[in-house]
Amino acid sequence: MNDPIPSTGRGSLKIYLGYAAGVGKTYAMLIEARALVRQGVDVVIGYFEPHGRKDTIELTEGLDEIPRKEIQYRGATFYEMDAEAILRRRPSVCAVDEFAHTNVPGSARTKRWEDVQVLLDAGICVLTTMNVQHLESLNDHVWAVTGVRVRETIPDWVVKQADEVVMVDLPPQALLNRLRRGVVYTPEKAQQALQNFFKESSLVVLRELALRQTAYEVDVRQSVQDEASSVMPAAGTSGLAGVEPAAPASDRLLIYVSADPSTAMLIRRGRRVADYLQADCFAVAVQPDATLHRVPPAQRDTLERHLNLARMLHIETRVLQGENPAETLVDFARRNQVTQILLARAQQGPRVPVLGQSLVQKVVRLAHDMQVTIVAERRREE
């Protein structure tokens, strides 16, 4: 962070990315905070989770900490970051631990990353910490690898917004040593942790995911700089009209949304593939009256949830009018220059009915002029 307050007025965001508790994210963040203070920058701690780690607690000494907000919920007292108090204090830089945290009901905003957006909007720069497994689009993959379904997630676009993502790396063996020495958790909690996330093979995969994610984040920022420094005029919106320069045709992805539970997985994977291919991405459901009104309530809730997940990941959604999902889907794809349709694997059973074709089969046959991807179920091997 060379210039703590960029000219745009919005604060810059820097993320310390790790792959497990105890790799040293908070430590790295506080080291940076102290370095900034030494340079004369006005830094406060907005939220800090001590976890009883001595080395880390020592680093907060002398730093201004904004008192947390007390919130009563179901007879218990919770302490959350007080974004409003930080706004009143107006520091240049605010350090916020645990970016993925979900606030207790009754807080002004549901998620801590939403609190951080408020700070950034007010021109305050934020340093924060998270693990790679908190990334929404990796949720199923992480589950498949570790057996842990991470509940607190951050939409990928929030991370993409960050000005900088820095990997906090530590080999798994060293992390396991720390865990056994009781540096990371209390003994009981450490025992528990060793049985799921902290299995060595899981840690190795998570670490590789974090390295690859950081490399990807660096790559994205490179392309942004490339574009900024090139003399080419800015490209039109999604290439719908006008003449495009002789760049390779960009991909357009279309995700089929149904009430099938595997749709959530499909949406996350679609988001990830679209990001890596720098493709546009849409998600559509198909209903006879182009609304969800006539869908039975149980299914409607699920469909609604899937469409919301897509929107949360900044995927444009639509409910198309049609009696025949396969035909409607392929027709829409063709009219919108979609290059790839993404479908979930059918869930009805291991075998496709002998008579009559599954949706997958129908779409594959109809969409003979575009790519159709049947997305794997990233699920836990028992």
Next chain:
Amino acid sequence: MPKLMTRPDPEELLRRVQAEEEFRNRGRLKIFLGYAPGVGKSFRMLDEGRRRKAKGEDVVVGAIQPTFPPAIEKLLDCMQVIPLKKLNGVPVIDVPAVLRRHPQVCLVDGLAYDNPPGSAHAKRWQDVEALRAAGISVIGSVNLQFIEELRDKVEKITGKEVTETIPLGFVKTADEIEVVDAPADRCAGHPGEPTHQQNLLVLREMALLLAAEVVDDQLEKYRERHGIEPVGGARERIMVCVKPGTVAERMIESGHRNAERFSGELFAVTVNEPDLTPEDRASLDRALSLARKLDAQVVRLESEEPMHAIMEFARQHGITQIFIGHSSHEHWTHRVWGSFVDRLIREAEGMDVRVFPN
């Protein structure tokens, strides 16, 4: 999909035991990898030495750069340094002295140095191998640009010529690799050539991906040692099923682009069909030579059962995406049992299947 229960063959078991034993007796290697001078590799290496010493391990310094900042000097004070000896005026590690002293851990800065003619080993990394063979663990540091296989690419970016290198294969033998990642602006102030910010980002990405690759290899070795099947890694592995026809070349090109975007691996796989017409044979060869040109691993499988061969290969190699061409003609049997594509979609559980138009 029922897993085949196979009895591990005795040769395989013996190999595993030997590998395990060699693994236990050999000194460990840990490498701090940086992407530019000034990110703090040497500091991190020495700091790790200090921490281990504080925990009671016997640590010595075997090699350190000729010049260093004051922060490093302070770290050096708390460890025994085995001085470099001069050979024809060139500083080299005093390997016999380190072996006599036989510490648990030896710190070696600048792994890529060449030793002068007349030394026991031509390269410093070979000294390190000698120490490890004697059961001494080594913690070393190296910069991305000194890795032989990346040299050309990095030289093009930095414009600086590098003469002393270490092979990637050596880096991959490390038990641990730790990336010293720092935002690019951190190195800008380092004395030396003014390096372009943009270049640093490219180098930083390369270092992270290299570390990911090393970690990937470690995972494979770990699984080998423990006899675990590869499931759910972190790397995208794309397999293109190549058959004669124009779509094959388009699929390979797309596979290449996808592999690049995902920093993944690309395989082009054929199942040998002996009765190919000359035209089909030529078409297949064209596709495969394109695949080779695009750095895909070309694999020719032979089997009576193409589906079985393809799926077995895919599972063994942790394939995450299969690219396949659309079945061009509809046969009456397809209506009952489904086409090859339909069957592949059913079989390829746990993988994405992308069907390409003809």
